[in-house]
Amino acid sequence: MSLKSLTLRDGTVELNVPEEARFLEFLLDGTLAFALFDSGVVQTGPNDRDEHALPHRLERFYTVVRGAGCVSIDLRDAHPVSASITHLDDTRVKLVVSFGSVDSPAIVRVRTESVSVPGFARGSAKFSDPLDEQTHLTALWANQVGTLGGIEVPGSVYPTLKLPEREYWSLNTFFDPDSWSVLNCLSFSGDGYLVNQARLVLDRVRSDITADGVVPHHYDSHKPVYLAISGATQPGPNIFFCLAVLDHVAATGDRDYLRTLWTDTLIPCVDALLATLDSDHDLLRSGGPLWIDVFRREGITLDTNAATVLLLSRMIDAATHLGETGTAGRWRANRDRISAAIEGFWRGDHYATVLPGTGDDLDMHDSDDVLVVLAGVADDARARVVFDRLESSGMHPGGRGTWVSARGYGPELCYDGNVGDSNCAFARIWWAEMRARRDRGDRGAFLAMFEAVRADLIEHTWMGERYDAHGAMTRADGYHEYPGILDILLREGVYGLIVDVAKVDIRPQRDGDLLYRLGDVGVERSGQDWRVIVPGEGTRDFLFHDLGAGDLYRWGDEVGTVAPDGTLALAGPAGIENTLTRLS
Secondary structure: OOOOOOOOOOOEEEEEEOOOOOEEEEEEEOOEEEEEEOOEEEEEOOOOOOOEEEOOOEEEEEEEEOOOEEEEEEEEEOOOOEEEEEEOOOOEEEEEEEOOOOOOOEEEEEEEEOOOOOHHHOOOEEEOOHHHHHHHHHHHHHHHHHHEOOOOOOOOEOOEOOOOOOOOOOEEOOOOOHHHHHHHHHHOOOOHHHHHHHHHHHHHHHOOOOOOOOOOOEEEOOEEEOOOOOOOOOOHHHHHHHHHHHHHHHHHOOHHHHHHHHHHHHHHHHHHHHOOEEOOOOEEOEOOOOOOOOEOOOEOEHHHHHHHHHHHHHHHHHHHHOOOHHHHHHHHHHHHHHHHHHHHHEOOOOEOOEOOOOOOOOOOOEOOHHHHHHOOOOOHHHHHHHHHHHHHOOOOHHHOOEEOEOOOOOHHHEHHHOOHHHOOEEHHHHHHHHHHHHHOOOHHHHHHHHHHHHHHHHHHOOOEEEEOOOOOEEEEEOEOHHHHHHHHHHHHHHOOEEEOOOEEEEOOOOOOOEEEEEOOEEEEEEOOEEEEEOOOOOEEEEEEOOOOOOOEEEEOOEEEEOOOOOOEEEEEEOOOOEEEEEOO
């Protein structure tokens, strides 16, 4: 079948494949190509000049030109048997789709977009603001999807796209915390294919957790590696793997999957962390940093203890949801001990890096203080001190990201003298700060920083690994993290919807009417009335914020009164739309 000249501009065409057709050949504009096969994802780049022939059924395919548009091809109603992809040069891609036989109606849908999102994804998400839709679709489809390496290495996630090559070579599926944010985006995508890809990653990692509950730090191709690239022993993989599981269960409502992983996977992972508890100080000892592997942080460190409190709070809720009251009680006692002991890190206007008197007294004025706020350990007054220090110390270069520390880590404080991660702004720290600001109602700062980073995504499509001191993107191009964190913060912050296994927290940072819906996860506000839906079965605890104190609301057959702090706590069913209507 030959289509000599088919030119589209923001349009769609349906191709009815005739019975005599054996293949379709497409010549497409594109810098990067993304292929979703029934057996996994393949992403190719400008250096893939040799034919990439794969004997798998291609379901969806799209090419993206940086900042200039997207061409997508939906083959789910065509059932091809194989496909080949070839980059002819830096801007042109050839796709050949082969058919064994066409014995039923076969339709191929081709669509072009002037923005960097595939047309087949349009309509899968509902947003009150078109720019929010573009932000979500660009972050997800032009970035997170391309990190999957499912055919070559099943269940893998790479740090970067092939732009033109993957920056970290064969290394993949880092959980310190890289893969966590990718899986969060996939799990909450509302797209069944992507949700399944997230589960494949979780199941692969689960199979390589050691008998004593240690999660692989990353993989070298197919081989699990338990130390960081720097050689450090990091607790981060245990924490962020567990968080990724909880996110996946919250996004899907699949309580059976949580139960499957509970006894043999999640409990050992959490208990491996608690096994390092120093009873003299009621704090965990760590052999390395939480989430920046080049730093020499050892002993009783703030980052690991604060992140563990954050994890324990969510695991306690999950345990209670499953009826595991004994485990919940044990973890609650440990969380409360650690939370109280974190006060020992406080130095008047910041938290020390290492607990004073227990090691080298390292105190770098780190931005990890925001983890203490996010974990709920710091009160509002303490949180304000933390935020003010970050602002006054210039920790947001160009209003973008969060700088690592006010004091630079010299070569002596970094493995192999690698100071690169000391001189940049990290997306993962930015996420913790932004979530902490969201939780404390710091709307102005949240929205200003969100919009600054969002503007870079919209303009450039693919983003750098970090920001430098001038607020310019730097390091590896096509890194997944800032786009993924933007997508998470769009849901959790701008639209204010945080969905956990047993709890739902609603606190939008944007005023006025709003609508957010991805699959069975959604929130809508019209005037002072709300609609919320989360997936699954059974009952969830819903908490609304920033309502009028003393106002009355109807929630199903119940009438609730808003508390003096503007919150309203209610219980409601999962799996259906819940309506909150203001009465007075």
